[in-house]
Amino acid sequence: MAEFPRKSDLPVSLARRYLEPGPIVLISSAWQGKANIMTLGWHVMLEFSPSLVGCMISGGNHSFEMIRQSGECVINLPTTLLTDTLVGIGNTSGAEVDKFSRFGLTAAPARRVKAPLIRECHAHFECRLYDDAMVDRYNFFIFEIVKAQAAATPKHPETLHYTGDGVFMVAGKIVSRRGLFRPEMLYP
């Protein structure tokens, strides 16, 4: 992939446009000179301001301790162009392979955290650990999104949504019902 999607800054409160639909995301992290990537479908928006997102990161992932120790990560949004790549990432361990190298992905510096961005992705959400109260019991990390960037086009890229058992749903088609919403439920 010779060209990368060009990203623009986005208000952090608009991260929900990309995360609330529930896509598989790629979580990048860095700790003690190494970087890693994992796939994640178990995430949830929790608040607009601060922009909070909760992530259930299983302790079996090599990324778990890297994220816990560094207190940071980047949530990257892959599109269907990266389908085989994300399946490969979810089926290998960072304990054994350098996933950026193995999958030909390009790390780029983030602005507010030390974890790298994955340039091939459509959007990046730089995260700092906000509350670890639920990590011991549920492996549930609450992050604050401190910086958001997304490609301007397409506005709603095709994303992958995992159902288990190797099968994904694809979302991309858009349906608007703005006319049926109360004005205070819409953006100004």
Next chain:
Amino acid sequence: MAEFPRKSDLPVSLARRYLEPGPIVLISSAWQGKANIMTLGWHVMLEFSPSLVGCMISGGNHSFEMIRQSGECVINLPTTLLTDTLVGIGNTSGAEVDKFSRFGLTAAPARRVKAPLIRECHAHFECRLYDDAMVDRYNFFIFEIVKAQAAATPKHPETLHYTGDGVFMVAGKIVSRRGLFRPEMLYP
């Protein structure tokens, strides 16, 4: 709608097939002789066994106290057939209207909780409050799914995924990559 999708029992651990992709769901609840429905997009799988799901239910919803007091709810999965209905439900308050009556929906008894099922929906997940430790700070309820039912067909119905501002993505198209998964990542 004269006919309802016929539901079969499902192992509770398979709730993830329907919830993990991130669709808008309809939460039904009952308390002190009244039933209510709300829309929810801020939910996340947390565990397979017990089958745990986390839901961020804003305190501004009439359903919030009904669910907190009763400690129960049903997560119902609507398909795109119910698009206008779910937009209507999300834009009215149970403090003012009986949503089953207003939107022509059919309440049916659940098996394990007192909250009603919504028969027009594709699947039902009966929930009991499992952990309220994050409710005061984040309005985040952790429920155990104690009973699951789903229509046999279609196996992957078209669902709605909210992006904010009155706009939904539709998911329905299926992509399988089973052949690229490690065997232990698939169902036996």
